[in-house]
Amino acid sequence: MELTEQMKIGWNLGNTFDAPDETAWGNPVTTAELFDTLKQLGFNTVRIPVSWSGHTDRAPEYAIDETWMDRVETVVDQALDAGLYVIVNAHHDNGVYYPAPDNAERAKEYLTAVWGQIAARFEDRDHRLIFQTMNEPRIEGSAYEWNVDARSDECMAALDVVNELNQAALDAIRAGGGYNADRFVMVCPYAGSPGGALLSRFQLPEDSAEDRLLLSIHAYTPYDLCLDTKSAADEFNDSGRSQIAKMLESLDYMYIRKGVPVVIDEMGCIDKDDGQARYDWAQYYTSAAAAYGIPCIWWDNGALHTNGENFGLVDRRSLEVYDESMSAYEGLMDGVAGGRE
16 A cells, blocks of 8 residues: 555656567657656656567467567666656556466466566566556457456356466466565456456465465446547546545445455547546546555556547656646646545
């Protein structure tokens, strides 16, 4: 709980190391100045999503390409040097670790191998470096890809596998030497969703370290305003407030009151030329989450003026907040400040 209080508010280096290579999805080469800027803007945490499977050798070793690992290490150190908390994960690797029973052994083998290498490389980085086991593990193409249903045998079997995969990743991290023996580790429910975490079938892994596990949640809530590019919704209303409040109350009841911290490591509201709505949403969301001690981490994919998910917040070239996103940024900062008074 002390850690999440210090993490405060964060930002994702999205569409960068989760891409096939650092600049493949339109973002520039990452610089130390970017992280200095984020710190100056008031962010305390940066999440660096990393996809490893496109840069590994064959099973069972899954040896990570040295050039890729070296570059990730450089950027992680830049962020740490800026005084930020840093989260590193295994992001778009669901094609290898998808949680189907017939893939469980392969997935555990992959996560054990990859996390063993990552943990060994970063064994001497202190506890400001946090590992996140997976990103949105799910059965792609299933009717339940994004929605869990306790009545579905397929869903429940997938949740069981997610439990096994979190345990395998955690065990590999703990065996990695140095600070990894009690490094903070974020674990993911099915699809990263609140619904996946709120089912009793989902279980946190057994840990040899005490009070070092955090629950990872992704919540673009309410969906019609925040994530649905086809929706005309451009106001933040009482229905949206109610959805956020209900989600946070449920997470508090299931986890925080029992001593398990929660991090909302992906959230955001796409740009629809609705500056006031984005301010209202961001201010309410972060304030409400901060009241429970939950840090929020904005998903920034660097995109604006596209037909898709325009989450761009900080211009990585000019090192300034985009004019179109200034209201969202101000809402984030006003909300987290008010929520922690």
